[in-house]
Amino acid sequence: MSRIVVLCASPRPDGNxxxxxxxxxxxxxxxxxEADIVELGTAMTETLRDCRTCRxxxxxxxxxxxxxxLVHELVVPADATVYATPLYWYGMAASLKNYFDRLTCYIAAxxxxxxxxxxxxxxxxxxLLLASEERYPAAGHGVTFQLQEIARYLRSPFVGVVNGIGNKRGEVRYDPDRPLDAARRLGAELFERHHSDYWMQAERPNAVWPEARDDAIGAEVSTYDDI
Ligand SMILES: Cc1cc2nc3c(=O)[nH]c(=O)nc-3n(C[C@H](O)[C@H](O)[C@H](O)COP(=O)(O)O)c2cc1C
Known part of the structure; x- marks a missing residue:
């Protein structure tokens, strides 16, 4: 059994x-x-200050x-961290940013x-679970890119993003792309989900999925080795 902590940044407890x-x-x-959900706005009531005055x-x-x-009892023991946030001004909600800012004091020398x-x-x-009103595919890219950089900094595999579209509370359930089903599946597969982030010199199979490797059609697909 593995442990997952979901850090939810929306101030709406019944939101998307x-x-x-x-x-x-x-x-x-x-x-x-095992999965725990934390409402960040409840766990953190203060923002980062000047550490010289409050350390x-x-x-x-x-x-x-x-x-x-939150850090010592939920985040440290967890095997995976899921960040859930509404899109605010094309970025993450302030409480999630505050989480990362405040974390700095817990990794300081x-x-x-x-x-x-x-x-x-x-x-x-x-x-990442992202709720947004807008469906424009790049609307949430700022959040995805920031999390990608954080994942790189933490040497962590960034294994999935689900973007649910909605504005009213809980409205994502009507999104035809079915983000609730996608989130459920992501939760079930979080530790097994295929992840790749190659270097140019990495050894690659000729196909991504094991079932395709001996497939006659798959054999026609060109790879870097064929170029
Ligand atoms: C302060 C604020 C800023 C928002 N900015 C955006 C935005 O830039 N793009 C967007 O698509 N939706 C924006 N929205 C809409 C929310 O992302 C949307 O309602 C989302 O479903 C809310 O998620 P929640 O129910 O988890 O709080 C904004 C909402 C608020 C309150």
């Missing part, structure tokens, strides 16, 4: 990001995993909310439990 978070958690649990002499952060508990946090953040599978 939460609907997708719940669907992903259901899929994960059906596949035998305690022992190196811990003096902001009195549930962020330390001065933080006494840094050696627990840093190794735990590296290499976890990550995925």
């Amino acid at each position: 990001s939460m609907a997708m978070s719940l669907a992903l958690a259901d899929g994960a649990r059906e596949a035998g995993h 305690r002499p022992d190196g811990t952060c003096s902001i009195e909310d549930d962020f330390a508990t 001065s933080y006494p439990r840094r050696d627990e946090v840093v190794p735990a953040l590296l290499g976890k599978r990550i995925a």
